[in-house]
Amino acid sequence: MTQIQAARAGTVTQQMRSVAQTEGLDVGAVLGAVAAGVLVIPANPGHPGVTPTGIGAGCSVKVNANLGTSSVKPDIEAETRKLRAALRAGADTVMDLSTGDPESIRTVRGICLRERLPVGTVPIYEAAVRARLERGSVVGMTADDMFRVIEDQAREGVDFMTVHCGVTLATLDRMRREGREADVVSRGGAFTIAWMLHHDRDNPLFDQFDRLLEIARQHDVTLSLGDGFRPGCLADATDRAQVEELILLGELVDRARSAGVQVMVEGPGHVPLSQIEMNVTLQKRLCHGAPFYVLGPLVTDIAPGYDHIAGAIGGAVAAMAGADFLCYVTPAEHLGLPGEKDVYEGVIAARIAGHAAELARSARTCAGTFGELADKARARAWERDLAMARARKSLDWKRQFELAIDPEMAGRKRAEMNPSGVTECTMCGDYCAMKIVAEALGSDRAQKC
Amino acid sequence: MTQIQAARAGTVTQQMRSVAQTEGLDVGAVLGAVAAGVLVIPANPGHPGVTPTGIGAGCSVKVNANLGTSSVKPDIEAETRKLRAALRAGADTVMDLSTGDPESIRTVRGICLRERLPVGTVPIYEAAVRARLERGSVVGMTADDMFRVIEDQAREGVDFMTVHCGVTLATLDRMRREGREADVVSRGGAFTIAWMLHHDRDNPLFDQFDRLLEIARQHDVTLSLGDGFRPGCLADATDRAQVEELILLGELVDRARSAGVQVMVEGPGHVPLSQIEMNVTLQKRLCHGAPFYVLGPLVTDIAPGYDHIAGAIGGAVAAMAGADFLCYVTPAEHLGLPGEKDVYEGVIAARIAGHAAELARSARTCAGTFGELADKARARAWERDLAMARARKSLDWKRQFELAIDPEMAGRKRAEMNPSGVTECTMCGDYCAMKIVAEALGSDRAQKC
Numbered sequence: 001m002t003q004i005q006a007a008r009a010g011t012v013t014q015q016m017r018s019v020a021q022t023e024g025l026d027v028g029a030v031l032g033a034v035a036a037g038v039l040v041i042p043a044n045p046g047h048p049g050v051t052p053t054g055i056g057a058g059c060s061v062k063v064n065a066n067l068g069t070s071s072v073k074p075d076i077e078a079e080t081r082k083l084r085a086a087l088r089a090g091a092d093t094v095m096d097l098s099t100g101d102p103e104s105i106r107t108v109r110g111i112c113l114r115e116r117l118p119v120g121t122v123p124i125y126e127a128a129v130r131a132r133l134e135r136g137s138v139v140g141m142t143a144d145d146m147f148r149v150i151e152d153q154a155r156e157g158v159d160f161m162t163v164h165c166g167v168t169l170a171t172l173d174r175m176r177r178e179g180r181e182a183d184v185v186s187r188g189g190a191f192t193i194a195w196m197l198h199h200d201r202d203n204p205l206f207d208q209f210d211r212l213l214e215i216a217r218q219h220d221v222t223l224s225l226g227d228g229f230r231p232g233c234l235a236d237a238t239d240r241a242q243v244e245e246l247i248l249l250g251e252l253v254d255r256a257r258s259a260g261v262q263v264m265v266e267g268p269g270h271v272p273l274s275q276i277e278m279n280v281t282l283q284k285r286l287c288h289g290a291p292f293y294v295l296g297p298l299v300t301d302i303a304p305g306y307d308h309i310a311g312a313i314g315g316a317v318a319a320m321a322g323a324d325f326l327c328y329v330t331p332a333e334h335l336g337l338p339g340e341k342d343v344y345e346g347v348i349a350a351r352i353a354g355h356a357a358e359l360a361r362s363a364r365t366c367a368g369t370f371g372e373l374a375d376k377a378r379a380r381a382w383e384r385d386l387a388m389a390r391a392r393k394s395l396d397w398k399r400q401f402e403l404a405i406d407p408e409m410a411g412r413k414r415a416e417m418n419p420s421g422v423t424e425c426t427m428c429g430d431y432c433a434m435k436i437v438a439e440a441l442g443s444d445r446a447q448k449c
Numbered sequence: 450m451t452q453i454q455a456a457r458a459g460t461v462t463q464q465m466r467s468v469a470q471t472e473g474l475d476v477g478a479v480l481g482a483v484a485a486g487v488l489v490i491p492a493n494p495g496h497p498g499v500t501p502t503g504i505g506a507g508c509s510v511k512v513n514a515n516l517g518t519s520s521v522k523p524d525i526e527a528e529t530r531k532l533r534a535a536l537r538a539g540a541d542t543v544m545d546l547s548t549g550d551p552e553s554i555r556t557v558r559g560i561c562l563r564e565r566l567p568v569g570t571v572p573i574y575e576a577a578v579r580a581r582l583e584r585g586s587v588v589g590m591t592a593d594d595m596f597r598v599i600e601d602q603a604r605e606g607v608d609f610m611t612v613h614c615g616v617t618l619a620t621l622d623r624m625r626r627e628g629r630e631a632d633v634v635s636r637g638g639a640f641t642i643a644w645m646l647h648h649d650r651d652n653p654l655f656d657q658f659d660r661l662l663e664i665a666r667q668h669d670v671t672l673s674l675g676d677g678f679r680p681g682c683l684a685d686a687t688d689r690a691q692v693e694e695l696i697l698l699g700e701l702v703d704r705a706r707s708a709g710v711q712v713m714v715e716g717p718g719h720v721p722l723s724q725i726e727m728n729v730t731l732q733k734r735l736c737h738g739a740p741f742y743v744l745g746p747l748v749t750d751i752a753p754g755y756d757h758i759a760g761a762i763g764g765a766v767a768a769m770a771g772a773d774f775l776c777y778v779t780p781a782e783h784l785g786l787p788g789e790k791d792v793y794e795g796v797i798a799a800r801i802a803g804h805a806a807e808l809a810r811s812a813r814t815c816a817g818t819f820g821e822l823a824d825k826a827r828a829r830a831w832e833r834d835l836a837m838a839r840a841r842k843s844l845d846w847k848r849q850f851e852l853a854i855d856p857e858m859a860g861r862k863r864a865e866m867n868p869s870g871v872t873e874c875t876m877c878g879d880y881c882a883m884k885i886v887a888e889a890l891g892s893d894r895a896q897k898c
Binding site for chain 2: 406
């Protein structure tokens with residue numbers, strides 16, 4: 001039984017219990033949310049020891065790090081180092097997007113699956129690489145080839161898979177009539193379009209969606225419905241191609257849920273700040289509350305080298321509006337395959353965005369440390385910031401480092417910048433506002449400083 | 450005559466003409482906005498060659514970089530390097546916040562004033578340092594000491610000054626009754642509170658506000674009304690102390706405008722993402738449209754080492770809501786005095802935030818590259834992103850670097866990550882979506898790839 005099937009049967013699984021514990025939720029609430037399909041737990045029984053990770057209603061915002069070799073650089077060692085960096089930085093999941101040779105793809109996936117984080121893939125990447133090798137070109141693949149890779153990966157234990165089922169001849173027509181600036185920037189979308197036009201046939205992952213559902217149900221693979229028509233620049237955001245695909249993905253959400261398959265939906269991409277909240281609201285409505293997995297979004301096109309910052313801005317606003325799962329963006333985006341440092345910085349930036357959103361999520365009209373107790377994720381987020389405020393007030397540096405999103409970085413940077421033995425920091429030195437006011441107000445805290 | 454006096458007299462100054470040119474606005478619009486006090490041009494006639502820089506209605510979002518020695522590190526060489534870094538990174542203004550010895554304070558200020566950017570200061574810092582030296586303690590300063598420093602700095606050519614006129618015995622009472630977590634984190638606010646409590650007298654910069662206005666008018670110094678009660682942690686955001694001070698600052702805006710003095714207002718600080726738009730709307734209303742200069746805002750307390758990212762998230766949302774001027778936050782915030790690299794990264798992050806906001810500002814309901822032509826800042830921001838989208842589509846790397854927020858970084862990173870001669874990037878390599886789709890769609894662009 002998949003998690004959603006179990007939930008509907010009223011069976012509390014070990015995974016639901018674990019998510020309830022981690023998120024500070026009642027088990028009954030988790031069961032209800034999983035049954036309704038507004039919370040997914042990607043945990044393939046074939047992935048031993050995988051940490052049950054809740055994505056969706058009631059859960060903290062999760063962060064994914066993309067890894068994987070490229071055809072130019074099939075360097076397994078480098079990918080292993082990047083995986084370690086993602087783990088150190090606190091990623092909740094990793095996706096292996098390898099497009100090196102088939103051997104290296106399988107090796108990197110195996111390395112990822114030895115970890116306890118949920119592992120995602122985009123199976124059409126491996127299918128494309130194999131087709132190019134075995135049949136001379138990406139478009140040489142058959143529908144059976146696609147499903148064979150999906151089944152193999154499901155059997156190996158992959159927990160969630162991006163499938164571009166919404167890229168169809170019909171949605172492609174919409175895109176052509178729209179007249180886009182950047183057309184298609186999704187690789188899976190691009191493969192699918194090339195395949196459809198070459199064969200003059202519709203996308204097998206759409207045409208034979210039930211076949212896909214059958215595999216996903218058997219292995220409890222969570223489907224992540226990919227957005228092949230996601231905008232590749234701000235000017236293309238929220239256009240008719242993107243929204244048409246989203247409508248179709250919404251229908252596929254219904255079918256997946258009916259078939260007892262866990263499902264989430266992927267979203268943009270490049271989106272002006274003013275359209276992000278609307279995009280999230282639209283997805284939640286059209287996809288009947290399915291968890292939303294956003295790629296960024298990037299709020300400007302002109303920040304290569306700093307796209308983790310552009311993505312953190314967009315991700316924070318998206319998650320505040322209700323997005324559940326942030327795919328990181330690294331400083332290498334639009335320039336090349338990320339290295340270890342890029343991966344680390346990308347994860348941290350996305351985690352800052354997710355945390356900032358959690359603090360704001362249910363406090364939209366009200367404020368402060370009070371609010372509905374039901375919203376446990378927000379309450380926990382606030383606890384941490386409040387503890388940090390108090391540690392700052394009392395100039396307790398050790399506690400500040402413990403509470404920092406990256407304790408190692410905070411500790412190292414302070415050590416570099418401040419002579420040892422100084423209580424204040426070199427920013428204000430003797431003119432520390434905290435100290436001056438505490439003394440002036442004659443509060444108890446003055447003693448401690 | 451100050452800019453606002455000239456505008457009211459219907460006189461178009463050289464500065465207004467220059468701002469109109471830079472911002473792509475009609476001179477008449479600039480004149481009207483300056484007369485109304487919704488646009489300031491900090492340009493002290495005593496600062497030769499200063500670039501007229503519009504802050505407020507109709508203008509692009511501006512970015513300030515803070516520099517300055519601290520009592521722990523009065524290193525003039527280091528500050529000079531930081532100034533260069535701020536210039537390279539594209540800061541619009543710099544503030545010299547030196548609190549080293551009086552000699553180094555004066556030297557650093559002189560170095561800043563040799564540049565063409567508008568220069569800001571917080572005069573009470575120098576007054577505090579002098580008082581400690583000459584009178585044994587910060588609180589030893591007299592009201593005349595404060596005004597003497599302000600007048601000296603105005604005469605030297607400082608273009609805008611932060612003055613904490615809203616920190617009064619009455620607003621302090623509000624703060625005490627509120628019960629804050631972090632009390633006061635503004636250094637200027639802290640000095641003022643210590644002074645008021647020591648002398649049992651109200652803040653001279655409030656009590657003798659007309660005297661301050663007289664100096665500002667004489668030298669056309671733009672007053673930046675500081676927020677001494679800005680929240681120092683998320684839990685204190687938008688509390689009664691902060692809002693009470695803002696009301697008072699609004700009244701002082703009226704008085705400054707009446708006296709022919711240019712004035713803007715400073716804002717938080719640490720603010721949950723969900724309260725930022727409200728903070729901007731409230732400031733605009735209470736301060737009758739005065740330009741809003743925000744310090745961040747930081748959307749979480751737990752990101753030391755990465756506060757430039759937390760600040761970019763907050764700054765983008767604030768500027769989208771109407772904030773006009775972003776004070777950068779560096780990765781060193783909450784840890785120590787920033788170094789050269791911190792300054793550079795801080796400016797870039799704030800510029801990304803400002804640009805993302807410009808793209809979104811007037812496109813809140815609508816979208817894309819269309820919109821009111823009147824909003825020139827937005828139109829220009831969109832032009833740049835659109836050009837980047839097209840350069841990406843045609844894999845024109847040279848043009849991508851030109852359009853990047855940091856051309857040097859983008860070029861260097863691509864060179865590092867990609868073997869020379871490769872047209873695509875190492876992220877997708879042979880599986881470049883742009884190339885595949887262009888070929889599949891058989892468009893003209895396929896030829897170019």
